Amino acid sequence: MAIELKGLTKRSEDYSKWYNELVVKADLAEQADVRGCMVIKPYGYAIWEKMQRVLDDMFKETGVQNAYFPLLIPKSFLSREAEHVEGFAKECAVVTHYRLKTNETHDGVIVDPEAKLEEELIVRPTSETIIWNTYKNWIHSYRDLPVLCNQWCNVMRWEMRTRLFLRTSEFLWQEGHTAHATREEAEARAKQMLKVYADFAERYMAVPVVQGVKSETERFAGALDTYTIEAMMQDGKALQSGTSHFLGQNFGKAFDVQFTDKDGKLDYAWATSWGVSTRLMGALIMTHSDDNGLVLPPALAPIQVVIVPIYKGADQLEAINNKIQPLIDKFKAMGISVKYDNADNKRPGFKFADYELKGVPVRLVMGGRDLENNTVEVMRRDTLEKETVSFDGIETYVQNLLDEIQKNIFKKAKDFRDAHIYECDDYEEFKQKVKNGGFFLCHWDGTAETEAKIKADTQATIRCVPYMFEQTEGVDMVSGKPSKCRVLIARSY
């Protein structure tokens, strides 16, 4: 059928299918031929690159420097921290040999059994162990502290079931690892980096997030505290979008990172780690997109403005080209990324649909009518509203419109989220409502048993103890025991 490449499954019909189609059709990524892995296509990668650039600057403003540590981790490193290995052991890829050889029939290769490694190497699922093994050599005195490193890299977690951007066997991320002389300093750093993530999500991605701290069961393996930002997708499910961990002295002790403090006493270094991944791409897609495709925030869109000419014959095309060229130069001088698509192998209607699918925030159209009237048609992606405006001063108009779109999609996402946050004190009511998505603020007695019961009954989990709401004491809706505060409960990705 000709419909095959047209249109998109409606969001409301099948959210998962819609998401998958969107990722593929908008040219962001596709399933790789390798199990559970993903190919990020140039358009998708351009968005990721822009995210990286902004985040990197934000990190550097807090004193963090980039570094790089090895991909392969000796197996013994992972066993140093008991909780940590328990958390990751089930999903590690293991390197056992270092050589191949041709098989007996000379039509393929086999693993050379002679080339077995004495100690297996683990493809990093996260780098705490190898980094703290290195920090042992870097840190001897309080004068060596703090150490503030970040690395941009790939990691591998052998997940059973994968989804483009949200969960893939290999993913790209940044992981920051800091070492400090005091508990207070490390805790402050963990909170500070969460704040950076929240700022980034809200100001650049236009994704509103709930900041909070994880319950013990949801904590990172080996952490004393895990701070998180949780975003709400359009199906009402939560997406954990970034985490920052206060690791205490667990890794300092496991890797024997000791330093001499001001008083000449030996102490173990205090640690934090924090990361965001290409999962943020999933958050971006699922927060703003609609039935026509992607909606990108202007702050991260690789193409902010697309210009499409409509013409009859070569003469008219040339007239439009001449009219548009100075505008392109103006946009470039203003730092606005613009694409002029005058390719003649696609018709205007196709281009309109295609750039909408790809989420380009603003589209300008110039045709014969506009040439005559000195006007241009402006379409904004977030509302799909069209307007014909004067060509004179269009660059300022567009710049204001980009700002307006950035604000508008954030407001839209925030209004949606706030409309789906419920306070709930009745477990039966909760069980009914939570199926349809949304964030639930409920009293919790603080026990893992209650948490497990909620998960078993509803598949929903405690996302965090949120910071942003005023807290009062109350009664746990499941156990009836006293509760110090409300926690955020939701079904999640």
Add this chain to the structure above:
RNA sequence: CGGGGUGUAGCGCAGUCCGGUUAGCGCAUCUGUUUUGGGAACAGAGGGUCCCAGGUUCGAAUCCUGGUACCCCGACCA
């Protein structure tokens, strides 16, 4: 690891039950002409180890045996 399903052109599929001309359709691709204010039309062309191995048969995409890969639903997870 438990339950279900699928492997046929770049992609999506029909054909398999009931074996039989040269394996077919849509999309995409290429060529040509006309088109261009919301996903163009017509004409023509190219493209296949029918997942792999073995078996049954005059004859296998189709039946049998074994293998393998991937997808979906659970458990796990950023």
